[in-house]
Amino acid sequence: MAFLIGAQKSGTTFLFDQLVARHPHIIGRTWNDTGTPFMKKEAHFFSRVPLLEKDFLEYTSSFAASGDINSQNFTFLDATPDYMQIASAPCRISSLVPEAKIIVVLRDPVLRAFSHWNMNQKLQLRPLVKKFDEEVRIEIEGLRKNGCSFESDAFTATESHKDSSYSRTGSSWNKCFKCKFECGLYSAGDKKDHSKDSPLRRKSVEMSCSESLFSIHGIVRRGFHAEQLHWWLQHLRPDQFLILQYEQLKLSANETLERVVKHLGLDPSLISKDPLKSLQEKPSVYASTKWELPTGGWSIPADNATKQKCMQTFKYLRNFYAPANDRLEQLLNSLGMA
Template sequence: MSILLVSTLQTKLDRLQTKIKQKGLSFRLLFRKAGVRLNPKNPWSHYHLAKCLLELKRWQDAEVVYRKTLELNPEIALAHHELGDILQKRKQWSQAVHCYQQAIQHDNQFSWSFHNLGDALKELEQWHEAADAYHQAAERNPDFFATHSHLADVLMRLQDWLGAVAAYRQALRLNPQHFESLYNLAAALEQLGDRPAVAETYLKLIPLKPDFPWYYYSFFWKTLQAEERLTEAEAAYRQALSLDSNNIEIYINLGDTLIHQKRIPDSLPYYENALDIKLSRHYPSLLESRRNNPDFKAKANRLDFIILGAQKAGTSSLYAYMAQHPDIVPALRKEVEFWSWKFYRGLDWYFAHFPQIPEGSHLQTGEACPGYLDFYETAERLRETLPHVKLIVLLRNPVDRAISHYHHWVRRNQEPLPLEEAIEAKIQEIEDKGRVWRIHSNYMARGVYVEFLKHWFSVFPREQFLILKSEDFYEDPGRSLEQVYEFIGLPNYQLSSYKKYNSGQYSPAEVSIRKKIAEFYQPYNQELSQLLNADFTWEL
């Protein structure tokens, strides 16, 4: 029997089983409804009906029946627990906590109630209570991976590094190839200063996801370099490439491994190969024109535009939308960071990340690197090599930008402090240093846009800049893109939809914290409005 036939038969069988199950649930639902009609005072009749509705994912109906069950008998632990599950799905965290606590009161041996209680408490950022719930769950079921993993995540927030390491290791004993737990284990070990163990953990991550974009995680490369483990990383990436020779990210990671060994010339072919694979998939005619034309000449000025920033202001989305324009050929990666941190690598390395566009072509290319805006030397460096490049800047309400940046760092284990403490520490650092330049680890400093733009305007003519409000871009991306295309000299090109890229989910900050941040930025925003001759004061 052919593989195709077997696959087709299996698909049909799976569909048949699904239909049987659905019909079975429908018959059970009728049966349970009849049971409630016959025994309206029996709480178990209601419970079984609620359970059936739960399986059918009819959350609202199930909630009503579970509440009726508990009205008749408030001591049914499973009813409390399953009602809690429904409330979790509906993100009603406080009510879910109450339900799980009631379930535990009536049955304190069911590990799932403790585990799910921990999940709900974590959403409420009640870290100590969540940790206790997970500990209780782990005592009752020590072989459940997720309990140890979630416990470790909470202990990280509590800065209990030793406890987090122990919990992650217990989780990895149960699931040794869980990438996120290994990554977070490395972060906890970093906090303990155990660099050899961090490097060992990083090396275990490479074969699990050889295409993971480590380019954005400087600790990874710094640790492997400091512990002299880069040759092992190189061997791991070469092995991965032998198994998947068309994977763009593996080529990039191998090139980066060589870069950190200061083997810049050796790295260039890997970036160029990665770029050729990308072009072969999306712009084959451009690749063929270069390969088949012995007289091929690329544009002397190879970049047409750069999105300078700001960070967490929508640059990822803007660049992703622009990359879909038929006349724009994007870079190998969105952020090359050459004109800031990686300038020492040389222009050959930089231009290896961009397509070679033939002389006279209407095609354009560029990058988006929000770290350029507040890196002092970038403006002068750019002027020397790309004096006519078009510069695009997105400016987001600095209050929202700072809070977003804070949560971004929390997700990457780079910020252990609660929001209010973290903001106060960053403001204090600015006041102590008396400046906002050259403190790149300070996300409050990065919202003082006026200081950065004054310097850029002193280096480049004002007409080479397009300054957009992020809020306008979020509200009407099509209109903002129309302005962008007019600015860089391309015909307008509208997309059918505008997906948001690189956006994080987090709870809103308290009004008092927002006011504190807004007060800090107020004089800078007023000066910015004067500089740009437009309203950039933003509302709270």
């Protein structure tokens, strides 16, 4: 089984659509709530609490509708970008699927943050999204207050650490977001009786416990890719990961698709030659606003004053993320993945 874990707003929907549409042995979950079956991208299964045995059976049965879950000929793909920043996800996945293949697409965290903010405001999420500069300022203040801005600590990874854990100082991803982390196969979670609930309708760990400490929208914290990957690497081997760049996917989609298929141990010659044939999820509806963003969620506000503030915030974020980006480069270099 394979997991496309993020990062959000880094081309994961495009990559998922291309994989399940163009390779016959890559299977997503089958969803059928409109009478017409389609392959649905995001399960959010491993970010839900609690997890019960019946939940895992429901989760696997949604893949079995598309193919034999025990078949070695298929790779079943769960593409949930939320997993990358949910501290409990790698522990749960490594417990249930210890040989899982992990796919990661990374993007410039500043551009990712802006795209994330723009999507949230278009979806009219609750609580309502503030202006970009305000969202950034408020979230960074909260991260600093809780010692989770990752501005001073650094990796000390060396060549000898390639196949083991990394020595580092300061806060870790799990230490900062420990309220999200319950390292177990199944968790009792809260006191509410969830035995009759579908796990796919339940609140995620993020929504249920971190909103009191950090910004609920999380446009800044999702950009700490080094910290997130370092935590994932405590639970899974480096050779289980394929780490891609958003720019690679955008400029060389077919070549990137081949790399992913090879990483999954499948035959790249079976990839369909039609790059435009992709499966799309039906438009979702949030706050009576259809999620139909042909531009991929990128539309800079029109007035000059707002543009200027956005540019100033971009510059501020670039300085803020500079240490984190250096750590990411160190981590990828130590793994031979730069």
